[in-house]
Amino acid sequence: MFDSIESHAMTQETMTIREMCDAFDVTPRTLRFYESKELLFPIRDGQRRLFTRRDRARLKLILRGKRFGFSLEEIRQLLDLYYVDDSQETQLSRTLDIANDRLGDMERQRAELDEAIDELRTQMQLVGDMLASNKPAA
Amino acid sequence: MFDSIESHAMTQETMTIREMCDAFDVTPRTLRFYESKELLFPIRDGQRRLFTRRDRARLKLILRGKRFGFSLEEIRQLLDLYYVDDSQETQLSRTLDIANDRLGDMERQRAELDEAIDELRTQMQLVGDMLASNKPAA
DNA sequence: AGCGAAGATGACGTGGACGTAAACGAGACG
DNA sequence: CGTCTCGTTTACGTCCACGTCATCTTCGCT
Numbered sequence: 001m002f003d004s005i006e007s008h009a010m011t012q013e014t015m016t017i018r019e020m021c022d023a024f025d026v027t028p029r030t031l032r033f034y035e036s037k038e039l040l041f042p043i044r045d046g047q048r049r050l051f052t053r054r055d056r057a058r059l060k061l062i063l064r065g066k067r068f069g070f071s072l073e074e075i076r077q078l079l080d081l082y083y084v085d086d087s088q089e090t091q092l093s094r095t096l097d098i099a100n101d102r103l104g105d106m107e108r109q110r111a112e113l114d115e116a117i118d119e120l121r122t123q124m125q126l127v128g129d130m131l132a133s134n135k136p137a138a
Numbered sequence: 139m140f141d142s143i144e145s146h147a148m149t150q151e152t153m154t155i156r157e158m159c160d161a162f163d164v165t166p167r168t169l170r171f172y173e174s175k176e177l178l179f180p181i182r183d184g185q186r187r188l189f190t191r192r193d194r195a196r197l198k199l200i201l202r203g204k205r206f207g208f209s210l211e212e213i214r215q216l217l218d219l220y221y222v223d224d225s226q227e228t229q230l231s232r233t234l235d236i237a238n239d240r241l242g243d244m245e246r247q248r249a250e251l252d253e254a255i256d257e258l259r260t261q262m263q264l265v266g267d268m269l270a271s272n273k274p275a276a
Numbered sequence: 277a278g279c280g281a282a283g284a285t286g287a288c289g290t291g292g293a294c295g296t297a298a299a300c301g302a303g304a305c306g
Numbered sequence: 307c308g309t310c311t312c313g314t315t316t317a318c319g320t321c322c323a324c325g326t327c328a329t330c331t332t333c334g335c336t
Contacts, residue, residue: 017283028283033324047284047331064250069207072323082261092269099262106255109205113251116202117244123219124237130222131230155313166313171294185301185314210293 014043014050024059034062039076054083068109078102152181152188162197172200177214192221206244216240 012019017028034040035049039062042049051059058079065075081099155166172178173187177200180187189197196217203213219237222230 092265096265103258106251110251113244113248120241127219127234
């Protein structure tokens, strides 16, 4: 009846907390914290956590979201978009709307980022010129 | 469209704390906090703060920096690049280094943002297809 | 059997970025 | 004149995202 085959011969199916920490450069505390906030759902071998590919994919998205300045709660909601199952089907179209908004956010952020990069480059050029000439032009 | 605080006050030399709050959608506490952290330098009329165009320009950069996920301290260092005076000249090249680091951050963020936008689009396509093909028979 | 390392579970601490309340001062105004 | 509103300072409180002990198991190894 169970057609899900679990072979841990090829790539590692699950990872320990330490392997995760090494792979993603985070602390155990961080991973436990993320689990407590329901961003990760490692399975258990007795007491010990075992992180699946799903957890790894989610963690990757979490860390990226953080670099974009999202809060963990915002990220948690976004993650739901990537891991849809039938139980959420009724909310799919709502999810899609959220995703569309998020996409708009990202594109706006990209535009602003482009502008900021441009400005910073310009400013650095100016300052660089100032440094080049011995005396700043009053 | 009437002459709002923005179009009126923004053209003034200085603005009160309330005008600033209305114009930038921040609280007084935030502005005082930024001053205490030396991100803003409002002049004083007795006790009262008066925010100059310089403060407004800086605040704009501060808020943008925040949207990019920079800390106030990182932003403070960047701001020095935009408002250079002779007294800082000796630290200019250090400032430039910091700016270069931030520029790297932003460019990486830009690349990552592109990737994220792409992935999100893909994911939305998948979800959209699910919605289309999985319609209930009613 | 003993030991150390890895991992778990509280529980308290911390730094950043403000929120919020208390108490005060200075103009504006009816 | 008293009262209101705006603003100030001081100071404690809060939320988030973990850091940092202090125990407590549980493996793996000698």
